[in-house]
Amino acid sequence: MITMSQKYQTLMKYMHEGESIRKIARDIGTHRETVSKYVKEYEQKRNQLMEGGEDVDVEALIEALTEKPTYTTGSRPKRKLTPEIEQRILTFLEENRDKRQKGQKKQQKTVMDMYEVFEDEELDISYSTVRRLVRQLEHRAKEAFIKETYMPGDVCEFDWGEVKITVDGRLQPFQMAVFTSAYGNYRWACLFPKQTTECFQEAHARFFAHVGGVHTTLTYDNMRVAVRGLAGEKGPTEGLMQLMVYYGFQHRFCNIRRGNEKGHVERSVDVVRRKAFAIKDTFESLEEANHFLEGVCSEKLNQKSMSQYEGQTPKQRLEQEREYLLEAPPKWDAARVNYAxxxxxxxxxxxxxxxxxxxxxxxxxxxxxxxxxxxxxxxxxxxxxxxxxxxGHHRWNLQLSHVLETLRKKPGALAGSLALHQADQKIKAIYETYYTGKERDFIALCHYLRDEGNLDDVLASIDQLEAMHPKHVTTDKIKAICARNNEQPITPPSSQDTEAIAEQARNQMSDYDQLFQMIATKEGIH
Structure with missing residues (x-):
C-alpha cells in the first residue's frame, strides 16, 4: 500500500509530467505494479465520472477517487531536530527582534538560553545543533523579489480574509474565501461562517463551477486547512489532497510568513473586502450578502480595464484562458460527516x-x-x-414540525416554546390571531400542514372563512375548504351520456356553499 501523499504524487507525475510507471515507482520507492494499480483505478473511475449517465453513482465515485489508501505504518526513527523544535527557535528569534525594536537588546535570549529551555523540557537535542540552526536562520541574505510571468490556465491563488458584517440584525465575523487568477487578475469571493475544511472544500467547488474549469496549480499560504507541518517539511492536508485528486490540480505553498510570494491574492483580499463592504455591510441573510459580493466582483472589479493587460478586463482575460483550464468533473460534495x-x-x-x-x-x-x-x-x-x-455558539435552530408529537401530549408548552418563536412568521400570525387558548386545535393544524397541507392553501382557506366571520376559522373547516379548493374541475365531455356526471359535480359544489350558510345561520351570524 502507499500513502495518500504518494498516491497524489503518483497521479500528478503520470497525468501532468507524463512519466512512465517504472520511473514513478523508482522515484517514490514502491513497486511498479502498485503504481499501475492506482493509475488504472483512477483513470477508470474518472472516465465513469466524466461520462455521467443515469446509472452513475456520483457520490460513490467521488469517495472512491479521493479515499485514503489503507496501509500499515512502520516504525521510523525520530529525528532529533523536529519541526516543532525548529518552530520554537524561530519564535525565540522573533522575540529577540521585537526586543531589539523596543530597546531591550540586553534581554535577548542567547543560544545557550534557548538550549537550556529545551534541556529543562528534557528534549533530546544538543547545544551544537541549536547553535548551527540559529546561525543558519539569522544569517540570511536580504530578500530579492522576482517578477513572474504567468501562462493562461496555469496559476490561481487562494486566501482567507475576515469580514465583520451585520446579518439578521447581528454584527458577526465571517470568513471570505478569495480566488485570483494570476494570468488575468480575475477575482471571485464568497463568505462562509468559519474557516473549516468543509468550507474550504466548498469554496473550491463553487469557484471551479463558476469559471467552468480548473487551473493547473493552486497557490496557498500556511493556512491550517491546507497545510500540515508548518515548520520543516510541509505537506497538504487530507482535505486538500482530496480536492487535488478529484479535480486534478497541483498545489504550491508559500514559505512561512511570506504571503507576498503569492503575488496577487494578499492584496485581493483587501481590495475585495473594501470595494464590497465599505459600501454596504448590513444584510438580511448570508445568502443575500454572498449575492451582493458576487455582484461586486463580476460587475465592478472584473469589468475594469487594466493598463498592464493593454486595456483588457479581468473577465476578458478569463475568457482567453478557459480553453487552457482542466475539465471540471461534477461539483464536489463538500460535507463533513458526524454521528450524534x-x-x-x-x-x-x-x-x-x-x-x-x-x-x-x-x-x-x-x-x-x-x-x-x-x-x-x-x-x-x-x-x-x-x-x-x-x-457563533450556544444557539438553537428548531423546526416546529419536529416537536408536534411532544406538543400533542403537552399543549400548554406551545405558547412559550422556542420552536414556535422560531417558526415561520405566517404560522405565528395564524396562532396569535385565531388560536390563542386553542392550542390543541392549532397543533392539529400543524400536523395537517406537515403531513398533507400546503401553507398557501391554508392561508387562502382562512381568508375565505374570515370573510364570513373569524369564529369560523377552525382546523376542521380549514381542511374542508382546502379539500374543496383542491378538487380538480371537471370538463364535461360532449357526450350526453356523461352530462349527468358533470351536473352531479356542480350540485356537490353547491352543497358545500349551503353547508357553510347553515352553519352561519345556526350560530346566529348574519
Missing part, C-alpha cells in the same frame, strides 16, 4: 449549536452531514432534517 445522539430536547449538538430532529428519535444515534452553510441529518439513510448552519 439525539438529546431530550430532540436536538443534536454540532459545534456547540443545537439543531432539531423529529422528537420520536430521542435517544437514537443519527448521521449528520455538515456543509459550509447547511446541516443535514439522516436516520436509516433517509434525510430527516435540513437546517441552515448557525454561526
Amino acid at each position: 445522539r439525539v438529546d431530550k430536547y430532540a436536538t443534536v449538538v454540532i459545534e456547540q449549536n443545537r439543531y432539531s430532529v423529529p422528537d420520536h428519535l430521542v435517544g437514537e444515534m443519527i448521521m449528520v452531514k455538515v456543509y459550509a452553510e447547511r446541516i443535514r441529518c439522516f436516520y436509516n439513510e433517509a434525510c430527516i432534517a435540513n437546517h441552515e448552519r448557525l454561526s
Whole structure:
C-alpha cells in the first residue's frame, strides 16, 4: 500500500509530467505494479465520472477517487531536530527582534538560553545543533523579489480574509474565501461562517463551477486547512489532497510568513473586502450578502480595464484562458460527516449549536452531514432534517414540525416554546390571531400542514372563512375548504351520456356553499 501523499504524487507525475510507471515507482520507492494499480483505478473511475449517465453513482465515485489508501505504518526513527523544535527557535528569534525594536537588546535570549529551555523540557537535542540552526536562520541574505510571468490556465491563488458584517440584525465575523487568477487578475469571493475544511472544500467547488474549469496549480499560504507541518517539511492536508485528486490540480505553498510570494491574492483580499463592504455591510441573510459580493466582483472589479493587460478586463482575460483550464468533473460534495445522539430536547449538538430532529428519535444515534452553510441529518439513510448552519455558539435552530408529537401530549408548552418563536412568521400570525387558548386545535393544524397541507392553501382557506366571520376559522373547516379548493374541475365531455356526471359535480359544489350558510345561520351570524 502507499500513502495518500504518494498516491497524489503518483497521479500528478503520470497525468501532468507524463512519466512512465517504472520511473514513478523508482522515484517514490514502491513497486511498479502498485503504481499501475492506482493509475488504472483512477483513470477508470474518472472516465465513469466524466461520462455521467443515469446509472452513475456520483457520490460513490467521488469517495472512491479521493479515499485514503489503507496501509500499515512502520516504525521510523525520530529525528532529533523536529519541526516543532525548529518552530520554537524561530519564535525565540522573533522575540529577540521585537526586543531589539523596543530597546531591550540586553534581554535577548542567547543560544545557550534557548538550549537550556529545551534541556529543562528534557528534549533530546544538543547545544551544537541549536547553535548551527540559529546561525543558519539569522544569517540570511536580504530578500530579492522576482517578477513572474504567468501562462493562461496555469496559476490561481487562494486566501482567507475576515469580514465583520451585520446579518439578521447581528454584527458577526465571517470568513471570505478569495480566488485570483494570476494570468488575468480575475477575482471571485464568497463568505462562509468559519474557516473549516468543509468550507474550504466548498469554496473550491463553487469557484471551479463558476469559471467552468480548473487551473493547473493552486497557490496557498500556511493556512491550517491546507497545510500540515508548518515548520520543516510541509505537506497538504487530507482535505486538500482530496480536492487535488478529484479535480486534478497541483498545489504550491508559500514559505512561512511570506504571503507576498503569492503575488496577487494578499492584496485581493483587501481590495475585495473594501470595494464590497465599505459600501454596504448590513444584510438580511448570508445568502443575500454572498449575492451582493458576487455582484461586486463580476460587475465592478472584473469589468475594469487594466493598463498592464493593454486595456483588457479581468473577465476578458478569463475568457482567453478557459480553453487552457482542466475539465471540471461534477461539483464536489463538500460535507463533513458526524454521528450524534439525539438529546431530550430532540436536538443534536454540532459545534456547540443545537439543531432539531423529529422528537420520536430521542435517544437514537443519527448521521449528520455538515456543509459550509447547511446541516443535514439522516436516520436509516433517509434525510430527516435540513437546517441552515448557525454561526457563533450556544444557539438553537428548531423546526416546529419536529416537536408536534411532544406538543400533542403537552399543549400548554406551545405558547412559550422556542420552536414556535422560531417558526415561520405566517404560522405565528395564524396562532396569535385565531388560536390563542386553542392550542390543541392549532397543533392539529400543524400536523395537517406537515403531513398533507400546503401553507398557501391554508392561508387562502382562512381568508375565505374570515370573510364570513373569524369564529369560523377552525382546523376542521380549514381542511374542508382546502379539500374543496383542491378538487380538480371537471370538463364535461360532449357526450350526453356523461352530462349527468358533470351536473352531479356542480350540485356537490353547491352543497358545500349551503353547508357553510347553515352553519352561519345556526350560530346566529348574519
